[in-house]
Amino acid sequence: MRACAAMALVLAGCVTVTAAPAPLSAFAVPPDSAAKRVRQSRRYDTRDEALVLKASGALLMDLGFVTDKSDETLGVLVASKDRSAVEIGQIAVAALIAAFTGADVPYDERQKMRASVVTHPSGRKSIVVRVTFQRIVWNTHGQISKREQLDKPEYYDEFFEKLSKSLLLEAHDT
Amino acid sequence: MKRILLPLLLAAGCNYSQKELLKAPEEQAALRAMQTRIYDTTDEQKTLRAVIATLQDLGFVIDDANAMLGIVSATKFEGGVTRVQVAVKRHGEKQISVRASALAGTKAVTDPAAYQEFFASLSKGMFLSAHEIE
Numbered sequence: 442m443r444a445c446a447a448m449a450l451v452l453a454g455c456v457t458v459t460a461a462p463a464p465l466s467a468f469a470v471p472p473d474s475a476a477k478r479v480r481q482s483r484r485y486d487t488r489d490e491a492l493v494l495k496a497s498g499a500l501l502m503d504l505g506f507v508t509d510k511s512d513e514t515l516g517v518l519v520a521s522k523d524r525s526a527v528e529i530g531q532i533a534v535a536a537l538i539a540a541f542t543g544a545d546v547p548y549d550e551r552q553k554m555r556a557s558v559v560t561h562p563s564g565r566k567s568i569v570v571r572v573t574f575q576r577i578v579w580n581t582h583g584q585i586s587k588r589e590q591l592d593k594p595e596y597y598d599e600f601f602e603k604l605s606k607s608l609l610l611e612a613h614d615t
Numbered sequence: 616m617k618r619i620l621l622p623l624l625l626a627a628g629c630n631y632s633q634k635e636l637l638k639a640p641e642e643q644a645a646l647r648a649m650q651t652r653i654y655d656t657t658d659e660q661k662t663l664r665a666v667i668a669t670l671q672d673l674g675f676v677i678d679d680a681n682a683m684l685g686i687v688s689a690t691k692f693e694g695g696v697t698r699v700q701v702a703v704k705r706h707g708e709k710q711i712s713v714r715a716s717a718l719a720g721t722k723a724v725t726d727p728a729a730y731q732e733f734f735a736s737l738s739k740g741m742f743l744s745a746h747e748i749e
Contacts, residue, residue, distance in 0.1 A: 467697045467717050467724050468733035471674045478672060514682035515663055557677045559667055573676045575692060588692040590676065 480594055482571040483601045483612035490516055490560050493568045496607045497558045500600070506556055516560035526552035526578045547580035549587070569615055572600055642725075649727045651714045652734045652745035653706050659685060662711050665740040666701045673736060675699060696720055712748070713737065 471477070485493060491513060498508060498518055506520035531548035538546045554576045563569045574591035605612045656662060659682075666687050667677055675689035675697075685703040690696065699717040706712040715733050717724035724730075734745045 466726065466729045466732060467691070467699070467719060468673055468729050468736065470672065470732070470736060471693075474672050474674070477674070481671075510679045512680045512682055514660060515667060515680045515687075517667065517677055517680040519678060555676070559671065559677055561664055561668065571671060573671070575676050575690070588696060590674075590692055 477592075478571070479615055480592075480597055481573055482569055482615040483604075484563055484567045484569050484615050485605075485608060485610045485612060486567050487608070487610060488562070488566060488568070490562060490568050493560050493570060493608065494518055494558070496604060497560070497570060497572075500603055500607050501556055501558070503603075506554075509555075518558040519555065520558075521553055521555040523551060523553050526550060545582075547582040547584065547586070549578050550581045552576050552578040552587075554591070563615070567613075570601070570604065572597065646723070646725060647714070648748055649725075649730050650716055651712055651748050652737075653748060654711050654713065654738075654741060654743050654745060655709065656711055656741070656743060657705070657709060659703055659705065659711060662703050662713065662741065663687060665737060666703065666713065669733070669737045669740045670699065670701070672740075673733070697724075713745075 487493065494511075494513060494516055498511070498520070501508070501518070501520045504522075505524075506522045508518065508520045510519040511517065526549040528549060535546040535548045538544055554574065557573045557575075559571045560568055561571075574596055576587070576589060576591055577585055578587040580586040601612045654662065663680065663682060663685065667680060670677065670687065670689045673691070674693055675691045678688045678690055678698075680687045686700065687703075688698065688700045690698050697717060697719050699715055701713060701715045703711060703713050713734075715730060717729065738745045
């Protein structure tokens with residue numbers, strides 16, 4: 442029974458068991474910093490930074506985000522959206538454990554997804570856009586169950602593909 | 616038993632945790648010194664943009680930035696929640712001061728080495744060397 446419950450909990454969280462890396466201090470340069478910058482950034486051949494920022498804002502709006510903060514002078518736009526975080530697998534496991542033990546096992550219920558866009562001029566003829574995504578997930582007990590950066594390359598590819606269409610400009614790697 | 620219970624009940628109603636509202640972190644002056652550097656530039660906007668780019672390179676996600684107030688705040692979830700606020704302002708006529716203040720969870724980061732790492736990265740991004748405050 443214990444083995445079953447442990448397995449179920451592992452499945453519920455989709456946990457990948459790896460050796461924990463040594464903790465870095467708050468401001469240590471992460472080893473993958475340069476690779477991340479490349480993944481999260483694209484360069485557009487325009488000098489109009491406000492146009493790029495506006496297009497990013499319009500795109501985020503199309504994707505259901507609501508602007509939280511913006512500063513055109515610094516090229517910053519932060520937006521978020523609240524969505525359901527319910528996953529059928531987690532509910533099934535929670536129901537299974539409840540059936541056998543009677544325990545009220547929480548499962549993920551809602552999430553706040555956040556996008557942070559920063560633009561900056563690169564040389565005299567182009568603007569670089571860097572986007573980052575995060576989410577916070579709350580479970581059915583109202584507790585935060587996950588805080589994570591959403592860092593899959595396909596998220597960035599899709600975002601910049603849509604931004605290129607909106608700007609009618611081709612995106613270049615930085 | 617009643618003697619123990621009564622003070623406990625009274626204490627429970629005192630909201631001690633609210634006293635954190637206007638309480639400055641301990642050793643405020645020393646903390647401020649380790650959190651602050653002076654740069655030989657007058658370009659606040661360029662400094663703020665360098666702060667934003669540096670924080671992103673360090674794995675932070677920008678939460679807010681305000682050029683008029685000279686403030687940038689950012690969060691990092693890797694290795695526990697770290698929040699940082701950076702304030703940029705004129706220091707005399709020819710310099711700018713940059714102050715970074717970080718929280719790891721709910722505790723202020725008081726390790727000088729952490730701030731040294733931040734300013735080392737920022738100085739590289741700004742192509743300027745940092746001076747400590749006197």
